[in-house]
Amino acid sequence: MRPIVPTVALLCCFMLASFTGSSQPGNGNSSDRMFLRAKLYNAAGYILDGNAVAFDDDFSNGYDRDDAVKMMNPGENLGMRRDGRTLAIEARNVVTANDTIYYDLRNLSIQTYEIKFAAKYMHTVGLVAVLKDNFTGIQTPVSLTDSTFFFFTVTANPASKAFDRLTLSFLSPMAAAVLPVKFVSTTVKRNSGSNSISWVVAEEMHITHYNVERSTDGRSFKTVGRVAAGGNASGSAAYDYTDVLTDASLVFYRITGQDKDGRHNYSKIVQTDAAIAAASLSSWPNPLTGPQLQVKISGVAQGNYQLALTSMLGQKVYSSTQRIIQGTGLLSISLPAQVVNGQYLLSLTGEDGSKLQQQLIIKR
Structure with a gap:
């Protein structure tokens, strides 16, 4: 038997046990009522919280006296x-295709958690339950005949x-078997003034396009780009998108695969590295009085650059390639x-055409 954390979760577990026993709300016969229970455990195996859903046509789908508002724990919560x-x-009501349970997670800490799902009398509904992790984009089948x-x-x-990280949807067996697309990998690379987002997918089933979504907090996303799908149903396909930004703040991305019927899948959420400092070019001494010039380059993407010194008449007097x-x-x-x-213009030009410049005076 697993240990229990002595918090409000303990009371919640007693409520769940009572609710799924012989004395239950509703007016009909409860002997074969359907239930789905979920219990949250921490990395040490301690039970932290839990909830339960009862399915019966004697109940309504709106909030009423048969529902119980959650008492929040000081620690982790699963509502x-x-x-x-x-x-x-x-x-x-008795569950039907496309019904969804929206789980509410609160006060989580950095660790690995476990949720145990236990269904009762739900094997008769003829549906498939799929748990969607909106952070990783992974969809996991949840058994309606055994524990998951x-x-x-x-x-x-x-x-x-995020509080809305997990949702559980009930799908027809055909819909569950034919998910719009499978995301294999999603990556982001920060450049100077832009971010490059790449993703690899498999099993594109009637996918029409992909939306690139950006967020500044990892929770609220907005679409910033759209890429047409190649429609490769049997193999894998790779895509990329460049998001041009005016600042170097930390941002998050996810990809949405959209099919012709309006169904969609999310990729996992990826984030950029720490912000790159603003690109700059500086040199000293300035004015230059000797043969040696020191040049400092900061905040640019890794790559090959052309360093050049040009007179005010446009004559290039020095040029070299720098890695x-x-x-x-x-x-x-x-x-x-x-x-x-005289007066000169020192310039640094990247492979993408980006350019940094500084005025240099030579007095030798």
Whole structure:
């Protein structure tokens, strides 16, 4: 038997046991009433919280006296959202295709959790239950005849502890077997002034397009781009999208695969690395009085760059190719002796055409 954390969760578990026993709300015969219970455990195996759903046509799908509002724990909470309320016990009609349970997770910490799902008398509904993790994009079948153990991890990414991370949908066997698309991988790479998002998919079933969605907090997303699908139903396909940004703030991305019937799947949520400093080019001494010029390059993407010195008349008096690693470079340049005194433009040009410039005065 697993240990129990002595909090409100203990009372909740007693309520669930009572609710799923012989004395239950509703007016009909409860001997074969359908139930789905969920219990939340921490990494040490302690039970933290739980909830239950009862399915019977004697119940309504709205909030009423047969439902129980959740008493919040000081620690982790696993409730369900219905009509603007968070419930510990929900009584609703017999489940039908496309019904959804919206779980509500609160006060999670960085660790791996386990949820145990236990169904009772639900094998007769002829449906398939699928748990969607909106953070990872992974969909997990939940047995309606036996127990299912689902593990999920909360990380430093704030999106991993979103209250609406988990939803459970009831689908027809055909709909569950033909999900619109399977996301194999999703990555993001930060560049200077843009982010490159790439994803690989398999089993594109009637997918029409992919929406690229961006968020600043990992919770609220908006569509920033659209990529047409290739329609490769049997193999894999790779896609990419460049999101041009005016700042270097931390951002999150996810991809939505949309099919012609309006169904969609989410990829896992990915986030950019720490913000890149604004790109800059500086040199010293300035004015230059000797043959050696020190050049510092910061905040640029890794790659090859052309460093050039051009007179005010447009004559290029110096040019070299420089390889910049990890966005920063410190160079020592020996200028030719024939470069005369005057005003010059020092420039750094990237492979993508981006350019940094600084005025340089030579007095030798």
